[in-house]
Amino acid sequence: MANNLGLSIDRSSPVPLYHQVVQGIEAAIHSGVLEPGSRLDNEIDLAAQLNLSRPTMRKAMDELVRSGLLVRKRGVGTQVVSSQVRRPLELSSLYDDLTNNGKKPTTEVLSFSHIEADDATLAILQLPAGSKVYHFSRLRKVGGKPLALMENWVRDDIASMDEAMLSAEGLYSILRRGGVNFRLATQRIGAVTANEYQASMLDAAEGSALVTMERTAVDDTGRHIETGHHVYRADSYSFEMTLVQR
Amino acid sequence: MANNLGLSIDRSSPVPLYHQVVQGIEAAIHSGVLEPGSRLDNEIDLAAQLNLSRPTMRKAMDELVRSGLLVRKRGVGTQVVSSQVRRPLELSSLYDDLTNNGKKPTTEVLSFSHIEADDATLAILQLPAGSKVYHFSRLRKVGGKPLALMENWVRDDIASMDEAMLSAEGLYSILRRGGVNFRLATQRIGAVTANEYQASMLDAAEGSALVTMERTAVDDTGRHIETGHHVYRADSYSFEMTLVQR
DNA sequence: CAAGTCAACTTGTTCTGACATTAAGACTTT
DNA sequence: AAAGTCTTAATGTCAGAACAAGTTGACTTG
Incomplete structure (x- = not known):
């Protein structure tokens, strides 16, 4: 199954590529395109689909794991945890x-x-x-x-x-x-x-x-x-x- | 000034290299070897001093920035924030x-x-x-x-x-x-x-x-x-x- | 048929290399 | 002497490659 998230990357944008990926996957999760519990394609395929290198793809997924939206497991794959994860406490007033x-x-x-x-x-x-x-x-x-x-x-x-x-x-x-x-x-x-x-x-x-x-x-x-x-x-x-x- | 932190890397250890660096710098900060406000050598020199590649060094410093021990600024350098940063709230009972x-x-x-x-x-x-x-x-x-x-x-x-x-x-x-x-x-x-x-x-x-x-x-x-x-x-x-x- | 073995798959770690972007200070020019 | 410009140095981003280490399921063997 081609897990094409329907997200596209703009290489002329000043926004870093990995951050564009983060935003795209976040949007896919919150909009329901990626359901809680579903598995993502592996890092290498995802990177290829978006014409990115694996390190860039990995950096994006790192951030999503840190923010609690994704869960990774070596040898298994990467899963969406839940769409209703709350925003982490932010450094804001x-x-x-x-x-x-x-x-x-x-x-x-x-x-x-x-x-x-x-x-x-x-x-x-x-x-x-x-x-x-x-x-x-x-x-x-x-x-x-x-x-x-x-x-x-x-x-x-x-x-x-x-x-x-x-x-x-x-x-x-x-x-x-x-x-x-x-x-x-x-x-x-x-x-x-x-x-x-x-x-x-x-x-x-x-x-x-x-x-x-x-x-x-x-x-x-x-x-x-x-x-x-x-x-x-x-x-x-x-x-x-x-x-x-x- | 050679900011040699006196930390050594064990390449035969199962502990990832970047994590050994994290632990070493943490120890240096808590022990006072690195004082709050002091500047670290730049990433490339530090990597060379420890015989590591820059991405590995960077990954270690990333973690320390995330945990609040270091502060980085593009074009300037990396500084120690404070030795008395509290441990972040952990996922523990x-x-x-x-x-x-x-x-x-x-x-x-x-x-x-x-x-x-x-x-x-x-x-x-x-x-x-x-x-x-x-x-x-x-x-x-x-x-x-x-x-x-x-x-x-x-x-x-x-x-x-x-x-x-x-x-x-x-x-x-x-x-x-x-x-x-x-x-x-x-x-x-x-x-x-x-x-x-x-x-x-x-x-x-x-x-x-x-x-x-x-x-x-x-x-x-x-x-x-x-x-x-x-x-x-x-x-x-x-x-x-x-x-x-x- | 059950147990152990092995192969395939996926994430984890590490390297080398390159260029972009920002900040600060030195330098030049007016 | 003050203003703007240029050089230098540091972090930020990105690519491509290789190997390590778990997990899983299929396969083989007793």
């Missing part, structure tokens, strides 16, 4: 996540200051003593409903910012415009019960469950850009992810 | 995590049955109507202190199990012995407040915060092996992870 899903988030800046960082923040952001940082807290709402209460500390040598900017857009887009290329983040997810302040801000009952996230983001030059402590209403937000065994 | 950290977990089986799966479970595990599954709930303690309350549904065509087995070891080790090679899992992390039952089992106050996790695990043949709903005491457990931008 809450604001981006929401707008990408068609939501219209609003941001209210509750406090804003440009101050000398305390010792803990200096250590986390790996800044020399006496450095100043932006410190602010924001309330994010979707459809008028409070979703998240966010407190952040950001180094001040990237982009200057003020309350108005933070009200109008997401923190990450401001920083990206300042030339930051985010590369990785470490985060910790846990839970707490809402104290009086959190409850009032999030329009929730005191003692209700909140999801907490602490995150520190690093850019491609190794600079620690920002750290934050966020809390989310547990009835409106949870973290979904796909873990892949290496 | 709580039991393994605890024993690997030197803890001695105990497990109490609260209920156990071998029943026909309900529709929701059939759908999640992608089983035909009428299939039977193991359904059980367990309480896990560390140092005599309750940590997690776990309810699981497991397909029954892998390994037979009973209360005694589940008391003595982790679910994943039983399944692995039954020939399962776990490949990926999708999970969702959130929060709730403890109800009366959860509070009493976890020795916590009613209304205290709990971290929730729902997980479905898939093996290397695409079978959906088990799904579970776990709750953890928020004061004793949180999820740490490293996100890497592709």
Whole structure:
């Protein structure tokens, strides 16, 4: 059976060939052309069908295996796992996540200051003593409903910012415009019960469950850009992810 | 400066060369030989120093970039990000995590049955109507202190199990012995407040915060092996992870 | 007929080689 | 002296080839 996925490769495109293959197979899986559990042709045939070399084909399949869409087994072949694999947790801001899903988030800046960082923040952001940082807290709402209460500390040598900017857009887009290329983040997810302040801000009952996230983001030059402590209403937000065994 | 990392490659080892390089560089970073922020020699020189080809060297560095230890920038070079990057969330069981950290977990089986799966479970595990599954709930303690309350549904065509087995070891080790090679899992992390039952089992106050996790695990043949709903005491457990931008 | 053996198939690893793209600094020119 | 340009160096992409190592099923043999 010629498992022609109906995908074509544009060699004049600036998009790398292996990435075109990734997108094509992703589309085939999500559209149902490739059903969960079905076997793909072997790497060599697939490469030949698309006029690609095997290393290029393999690199594409590597990415799909890593993202959890495909499963490979030596001596056997490659299978589609499931079309309903969730997107892995991405290195993006809450604001981006929401707008990408068609939501219209609003941001209210509750406090804003440009101050000398305390010792803990200096250590986390790996800044020399006496450095100043932006410190602010924001309330994010979707459809008028409070979703998240966010407190952040950001180094001040990237982009200057003020309350108005933070009200109008997401923190990450401001920083990206300042030339930051985010590369990785470490985060910790846990839970707490809402104290009086959190409850009032999030329009929730005191003692209700909140999801907490602490995150520190690093850019491609190794600079620690920002750290934050966020809390989310547990009835409106949870973290979904796909873990892949290496 | 010859950035010789003092690592050597054993070509007679069954461990792939690229993986030996990964382990060597990881060790160099964690031991402090490679300091955070320092630049590595370029790929071609490094490959030459170890008598490897550039693709092999690149594949090793790819993995380190993905795991967040290194940062690459075209036209510039490769840098060490930080020695204190946390291990990414791994596809492992709580039991393994605890024993690997030197803890001695105990497990109490609260209920156990071998029943026909309900529709929701059939759908999640992608089983035909009428299939039977193991359904059980367990309480896990560390140092005599309750940590997690776990309810699981497991397909029954892998390994037979009973209360005694589940008391003595982790679910994943039983399944692995039954020939399962776990490949990926999708999970969702959130929060709730403890109800009366959860509070009493976890020795916590009613209304205290709990971290929730729902997980479905898939093996290397695409079978959906088990799904579970776990709750953890928020004061004793949180999820740490490293996100890497592709 | 059952058990072991072997051949075919598929992914896993590794190599050599080439060119493209980006970034930074040195150089030249105005 | 400042601006733009060019060179250099590094990572990014792609090709073609070869062999290694599991898996599976067919075949052979006792």
